[in-house]
Amino acid sequence: MRYAQGGGLTDAGRAAGxxxxxxxxxxxxxxxxxxxxxxxxxxxEQSVER
Known part of the structure; x- marks a missing residue:
């Protein structure tokens, strides 16, 4: 499945990331x-390492 730019997140989700x-x-x-x-x-911890 392909997501639109932003990975399928809302503006709020992208801002939180x-x-x-x-x-x-x-x-x-x-x-x-x-x-x-x-x-x-x-x-x-894996997310931090990335």
């Missing part, structure tokens, strides 16, 4: 471990 990515970047720059970032942002 972008918020998580931006906060993860800030935590990476602060030298936090992947496990800590994942717990704080409530995502999987």
């Amino acid at each position: 972008e918020w998580i990515r931006l906060h993860a970047v800030g935590r990476f720059e602060g030298s936090e471990k992947n496990r800590e970032i994942a717990a704080a942002l409530r995502v999987s």
Whole structure:
């Protein structure tokens, strides 16, 4: 199945994903471990590693 640009997410869903990515970047720059970032942002460690 193909999704339209945006992966089938609503504007709110895309904005939430972008918020998580931006906060993860800030935590990476602060030298936090992947496990800590994942717990704080409530995502999987695998998502943080990607």
